[in-house]
Amino acid sequence: MSTPAQLDSALGAWLDANDQRLHDDLFEFLRIPSVSARSEHTKDVRAAAEWLHRHLARIGFATETLDTPGHPVVLAEWRKAPKGAPTVLIYGHYDVQPAEPLELWTSPAFEPTIRNGNIYARGSVDDKGQLWLHVAALEAHLAARGTLPVNVIVLAEGEEEVGSEHLAPFIEQHKQRLACDAVVISDSTMFAPGIPSILSSLRGLAYLQVDVTGPNSDLHSGMYGGAVVNPATALARIVASFHDAEGRVAIPGFYDKVRPFPDAVRKGMRALPFDEAEFTQHLAVDALGGEPGYTTLEKLWTRPTCEVNGLLSGYTGEGAKTVLPGQAMLKVSCRLVPDQDPAEIGRLLEAHVRKVAPKGVTVKVTHLHGGNAWRAELEGPLYDAAARALHGAFGRAPVITGEGGSIPVVGDFASILGAPVLLIGFGLPGENAHAPDEWISQENFRKGMRAVASLWDELRT
């Protein structure tokens, strides 16, 4: 159990006194429609970068806006901490998802509006609000005390919502300059209101397409049916072989490299207040599924999967067409956990498909996409400091959560810079990050500023 950090009173007083202005600034930031996916918003994306640049420079950071082949990176540095102090890198993004469908927003997407203690706007929680609370905490230190206890690099990109294509090369290119002792990212959610959370794991991915080809064209199912291997049936039998009857993945070697999660982490996950009945009801299903022997959260956060993402064969329109398809297509992806290797899992899956495919069809396997799983080491000064800081700001010790999806940049920071990554997010379930009526809670915005302001002091301690 962590002990709660006590926020320095000067920082607390400054944040209290400037609360309205910090809201106003955030609202200005949120009004810029920096939709990275749409070329008509290219100028807005740059405007958001410039807005951020101005504010980082204003609070005392040496700031640059660096071009990439896509949207620019804002890079700001403050390196005047006492000798021996650690250097931290704060990562965030200033681009946002498209706001469409606009008619489903209660208030306009780019006109921030407070309702019921939540700030509604596109980007409020993903990620402008969470990036801005970091900037505010840095300003609190510099304004209230004239200094920071650690050296700080702020790196904000404008392409997170379109795949961060140019970020890994950027980190690689500026590797020396970005060298640091810790990477801190706030772009995730807490487990539940009032429960601060450290996100400790992300799943990796191996995504494949399987094309099964039978006869050289679609055939008449009457004239040929019963004498030819049907590629759709063959594909269905291949897919059926991916799991055993209980729901375990049945691809030989699939689980071999899985490194079990520590008992303490599993125990913590089992203790989380997760309502399986509500989850089931929310999805409108009569039962959940998956691998036996694990709770739902363990299945989502700690176990690998093999899921069909798409199927296509033959006639799929209205009514009846008596075609015996010439081809059948499968999209399938495995979510991975440490230490599964995406390339190796792809090879195992391909070998399995080729082995079970019947004579009479040919199989083509295309490896579309892969990404490494990531798991934090849940000990050391960075995590201890984070636990104390979150405990102090939220009044309770943080829980350890996982994430079933992937955030590729986390692995990039960890592997290129060799620094531990800390994921502390202040969003909440239901925040509509990529949907209409996106919001961040004002309470979490305020407690988030306090938590990260405190974190820098705790890191120095």
Added chain:
Amino acid sequence: MSTPAQLDSALGAWLDANDQRLHDDLFEFLRIPSVSARSEHTKDVRAAAEWLHRHLARIGFATETLDTPGHPVVLAEWRKAPKGAPTVLIYGHYDVQPAEPLELWTSPAFEPTIRNGNIYARGSVDDKGQLWLHVAALEAHLAARGTLPVNVIVLAEGEEEVGSEHLAPFIEQHKQRLACDAVVISDSTMFAPGIPSILSSLRGLAYLQVDVTGPNSDLHSGMYGGAVVNPATALARIVASFHDAEGRVAIPGFYDKVRPFPDAVRKGMRALPFDEAEFTQHLAVDALGGEPGYTTLEKLWTRPTCEVNGLLSGYTGEGAKTVLPGQAMLKVSCRLVPDQDPAEIGRLLEAHVRKVAPKGVTVKVTHLHGGNAWRAELEGPLYDAAARALHGAFGRAPVITGEGGSIPVVGDFASILGAPVLLIGFGLPGENAHAPDEWISQENFRKGMRAVASLWDELRT
């Protein structure tokens, strides 16, 4: 073995003498673009009916063109045969398939052209040429001998290529008038050049759609994968349960009502000169499939099937999208043989699907289409007469063939009129019935006229 019939010399001489005129008339018929599927050809369809009406009236038939809710039926009768003579009904259709893509025709679709002894035109073999050779044979009898040995009804419809929707009600409505001892249809192909064929079986159909629904929307495969039953995986496992490992249909009760084909018929089919290697090569597959213990022709003609016609779930576009689909759709159809009942097979399939579907998904089964299988009784005066007539015209005894597809009107004639149906077609493999460069061989056109002219004499004998 049949003995060859000897065509009456007066009939033979008349057919020889009128060969050019019979060709010319057929060409005129073929020039009418009576495409029943296209509303812009409605007038042409009627023009073809009127053309046929004129010719049937000219040769001495009492002829009417009767409207239906769709295209008209031409009904012609000649009932002056000696007392006690049988009545035969000749069925054919004067509508044709669309000719598109026009650019793939070597000569224009509606300008009949002879090349290498074949008449190329849309409708040449399907079915104007085969209908016309019947009219020519009737004219031979009436012109050369002034009479026919049997009473004859000619029924020609204009909706065969669009599903014969109004034909069964028409037959039902005119049941008394259409009462007959035999129905003769020439709208099929011979097994091979020089080998006259009696088509003795058609498969039936039970066509279903299965919709598997899991969660109430598509989910993120990272955030939910591993904890939810994937409807696409569930559907694949359902499809995989349709067959055993050897290729037999594994739906309980599926084969219960199957009436085995007589040994003699199977023996005949096995004796047909069928080149399995060529068939395999033509389809560009490395092996054939299907139920063990049967030859390819037996599988196609005498055994029921369960074939996937379509599959659709999740993301099917280019590249990778990490979706866990909310739904998955299957189109599946069973080809049936006597005495399988389409409704019963549909029920068995639905019950099986519901039984094997896992918890966590719901299943909806829609019965889209059904049709009875049909099998000729291969004995009796009609078949003996046909065998002799074909043997005489082609110089060898006919073979018994089957057809893997369905021709629903055959079952309608058999069940509504209670008369045996004789299917003797004069098309050939590769005739391009529904494709560009459709053709009928002149040799088969001529031998076909002689065979059916002879048939009426043989029926009287």
